[in-house]
Amino acid sequence: MKTEKLEIMSYAKINLGLKIVRRRDDGYHDIETIFKAIGIHDVVSIEKNTRKTLTSNRSDVPIGDDNICMKALHALEKITGQTINASIHIEKTIPIGAGLGGGSSNGAGVLVGCNRLFRLNLDEKTLFELGASLGSDVPFFVGQLLGKGSTALGRGRGEILDFISWPLDEKILLVNPHIHISTPWAYQNYKTFLNERKQPDRIIRLSASLPFSFSMENDFEPLVFSQFPAVQSIRRTLESENAVLSRMSGSGSTVFGLFNPSADIDYLSEKFPEYFSTVCRFV
Known part of the structure; x- marks a missing residue:
């Protein structure tokens, strides 16, 4: 039986150190930081549907095309040439706009989740590139969902990643x-x-x-x-x-x-x- 629905645990992150290296010609800044995933998480539910919908348990979450989850859906459609109709529900626990990467994590969840659910067969490189097009923190969460690890040294805008082993018990x-x-x-x-x-x-x-x-x-x-x-x-x-x-x-x-x-x-x-x-x- 084909899977019609899946749930993604959409974890938060903290930055253990953040150094701003320089301002780039494109207006962004190069940074050096260590991303580390933490246990607080949202749940992103994705279900096949006949149209696109986005809902949340939080009334202050935008549910239009300006939401990063809808942007992720449209990015997948553009690169695959397919229509991807999905009902997405975001059960929020991570505070919004708090420096914990909640929105970026949700967007990564849609990229990785839809790739699995709709069998888009996009490779890891493509998913990382799509993540970087959505936001500087998104590639870290893409990597975490792909099993690369839960800790990474981030450079560039934060999208150039070296996943490392650094198990902390605190x-x-x-x-x-x-x-x-x-x-x-x-x-x-x-x-x-x-x-x-x-x-x-x-x-x-x-x-x-x-x-x-x-x-x-x-x-x-x-x-x-x-x-x-x-x-x-x-x-x-x-x-x-x-x-x-x-x-x-x-x-x-x-x-x-x-x-x-x-x-x-x-x-x-x-x-x-x-x-x-x-x-x-x-x-």
Whole structure:
């Protein structure tokens, strides 16, 4: 019996360090970052249909052609020359516009899921290229869904990936203060406050070492912290609660804290009663 429906676990990511290398001639920026998939996830359900539909459990998710999932569907149609009629439902858990890659992960889920469901037979290279055309973070999630791994060094816009083994056991606390930060704005203004960053004053010891040297600093933090002190306050609170590492993810506004695997951190959510917070692990 042919499969008519499938579900994709659409995981979030955090950036363990993000260095902005330079502004490119095309207006984008070259970066260096480490993407790492984490356990909080949406569910993308795809079902064959006689027309295209998109729904979500969240009313603030756009369901028109401007949604990345519909863009992914149209990209697949363009490259295959086929009409792909599917009903897509996004069951959202990942906060929207939070620096966790939720939308990019959903888009990757549609690319990989429709390739399987409709037997499009697109190779991995093509799926990665389609992902890059949708967004800088999408290729990481494409690779994760294709079984390349859950950790990657990202360069270029973030689409040039080297998947690596870096198994971490730390517990993760995510805190999102419901502040929307425009990524274009962050790229346009990050240099203004970059020199104000203080040098880290403590050694970071995680449960596994990286196979290469890499800074865990995020170049967006000085700008975002100066304009949105609540984000900096979250990081300070997590550090005061003995987080092994605390940083903002991407351009924000989510802040993560990594804690020893045996630590009891469920109570920390009580310190942020008006924010979104959750405890998870690395994938």
